[in-house]
Amino acid sequence: MTEPVPSTAAMLAIGDEILSGRTKDRNIGHFAEVMTLAGIDLAEVRIVPDDAARIVEALNALRARYDIVVTSGGIGPTHDDITADAVGAAFGLPVGEHEEAVERLRSYYEGRDLPFTDARRRMTRTPQGASLIDNPVSTAPGFSIGNVHVMAGVPHVFQAMLENLVKSLPHGIPIESRAVACPLGEGDIGGPLAEIARARDGVSIGSYPRFAEGRYTTEIIIRSRDRAKLDEAEQAVRAMIDALS
Amino acid sequence: MTEPVPSTAAMLAIGDEILSGRTKDRNIGHFAEVMTLAGIDLAEVRIVPDDAARIVEALNALRARYDIVVTSGGIGPTHDDITADAVGAAFGLPVGEHEEAVERLRSYYEGRDLPFTDARRRMTRTPQGASLIDNPVSTAPGFSIGNVHVMAGVPHVFQAMLENLVKSLPHGIPIESRAVACPLGEGDIGGPLAEIARARDGVSIGSYPRFAEGRYTTEIIIRSRDRAKLDEAEQAVRAMIDALS
Known part of the structure; x- marks a missing residue:
């Protein structure tokens, strides 16, 4: 009996707060469960700090080796949120505001009478050619580029994004x-x-x-x-x- | 003001059960907290499966880059416990029974009227030249070789071993x-x-x-x-x- 080769996945969790022990990661275990149910082999996880060179290096190692790479963390509006730029650097792609993301966030903040600040606009930045991952919790989207899927670190947002992402992934035979x-x-x-x-x-x-x-x-x-x-x-x-x- | 350069640490968690989501890792967050208190920068974490080639590769990458590497998991008595052999392979060292570990375990099982089976003897295997890390919970020791410290995956044993290990590490200025x-x-x-x-x-x-x-x-x-x-x-x-x- 020949079986289809199962897809392999890796996860890259990004954040100083996990490595300092201040925040206990809750996304890795959840991602592992979801991959198992989808018949995808989670083959490696790495945790790296909010450091562009370290993110680029880990991402390039993982995306070359595995079918699917998911990242968590570093896509918020503040100066320590550098994941979009690091992913762009890893792919050698320019990073700019994603038009559709701008529209979604503008409408979200206008509807709440909140200013669409420059900081909030940072959350619309993606590498050129990325497609968005819906965020039903707080609108600011994740994105996919190549085989890399960039998602939030806040657990309930990560989980909601993953639920949207996993529908689009090729499922294998579950173990x-x-x-x-x-x-x-x-x-x-x-x-x-x-x-x-x-x-x-x-x-x-x-x-x-x-x-x-x-x-x-x-x-x-x-x-x-x-x-x-x-x-x-x-x-x-x-x-x-x-x-x- | 010149400050002493802080030590850097990495952790390698080993085990299929973490990557399948069946077991939720509880050692990474604890290790991160202990390192922060000791003034040591935890700079990277990886999780890999029970696969010798993958353990060797990750270990060699981490031990070349960081001052201290701690592993968790894969040092029990069963066939899926391959960490000691993988660490030996990473260092290019032969792996055999550690005399002092044999004495400790023989006395432990004799005192409990339990047979010192071949499976249990597996837990005395270390790369040549390793020193033992005491295990006050269940005796079977961890070990240190070079800058790599190999510890159990069961959380209360990991924590007890870490408590012993951390006393011997050079502490930095805590953040x-x-x-x-x-x-x-x-x-x-x-x-x-x-x-x-x-x-x-x-x-x-x-x-x-x-x-x-x-x-x-x-x-x-x-x-x-x-x-x-x-x-x-x-x-x-x-x-x-x-x-x-």
């Missing part, structure tokens, strides 16, 4: 997973579990220690895009546990 | 920060705030939107290693807010 609770510790099952994993292509088996009431148990996670292989591997794992218990 | 609550939105203050930031070396100013009760406000964070500069910048920010409100 299904089974969780098997094992009453033994990892050290008791490590050997036989390795044999089960080694004998099976197209199935990945992970084991995760749990500690409660003074003893270790294990959660075994079996993952595959092929349900028949998943069923067979789950049976093998359950038989192993029965034999060792 | 202090001030938070100023601003009743205006980022779009209202972006211009003047940029001027304040541009005029001040050794001070970084970040602004973070808050949305509550139907309107945007801003939290402005001023950071510096120099308290006098911090005081002066805070006054300038407060004067700006008074002038605009």
Whole structure:
């Protein structure tokens, strides 16, 4: 059976506040869940500071390697929001006001009797040729250029933008997973579990220690895009546990 | 005034389960906080899967660039725990059982009447020449080799190992920060705030939107290693807010 090659994705989270520990990132885990549901393999994540050279370098490494790259953070109206310029620099494209973005924001602020300041106009800047990603929360859009999708860092805005973006991405066959609770510790099952994993292509088996009431148990996670292989591997794992218990 | 150059740190979180979204990482944010308190600049974070080639590549990139690299994950007793071997490969060093680690684990399991299985022995493997990082929670140690410090992924073990590790790291001058609550939105203050930031070396100013009760406000964070500069910048920010409100 030949399966379609799944798309790969990477995420670049941008922001000094995450690296200082002041803000705890909440976008990476959400993005990972959404990619898994869409059948896209999230293959790498990087976090870099608000520094143009570092953003450009990471973005160029990731966009060359993966099918899809999503960024979070740095697209607001203040001086520390430099993502649009950095993305333009990475692609070697000029960055300017996106006409449609200007119209959306002008109408948004006029409707609220708020001045459309120069700072707010900064949020309309994209590399030339970018298409917009809708922001149903606060209007200021994200944008896509090539295989790079630039989104806000504020979690509820990131999530809303991602919901719009993901509809347009080519979905793969979702990986299904089974969780098997094992009453033994990892050290008791490590050997036989390795044999089960080694004998099976197209199935990945992970084991995760749990500690409660003074003893270790294990959660075994079996993952595959092929349900028949998943069923067979789950049976093998359950038989192993029965034999060792 | 010449200041000592602060140390830089990077973190490499290893694990399929984080990239699938099944496990939400809780180590990055904690590590970031501890580094900030120690006056060490966390400059980059990467997350890669349980794949030896990917771990080696990321580790070699990070250890060449930063003073300190910390890894989390992949040092347990099962087949998917490949971090020790990958670190050995990155350094071009043979990997084998660390004598002191074997003694610690043998005594730990004997004391609990548990068999010291081959799987458990896997947790004593380090690159040649590594020194151990104590694990007061469950004994199986982390290790340091060169500027790379390899620690567990389970958060309470990671935290305990980090507490031991950080005592041995050269600390810098901690960055202090001030938070100023601003009743205006980022779009209202972006211009003047940029001027304040541009005029001040050794001070970084970040602004973070808050949305509550139907309107945007801003939290402005001023950071510096120099308290006098911090005081002066805070006054300038407060004067700006008074002038605009």
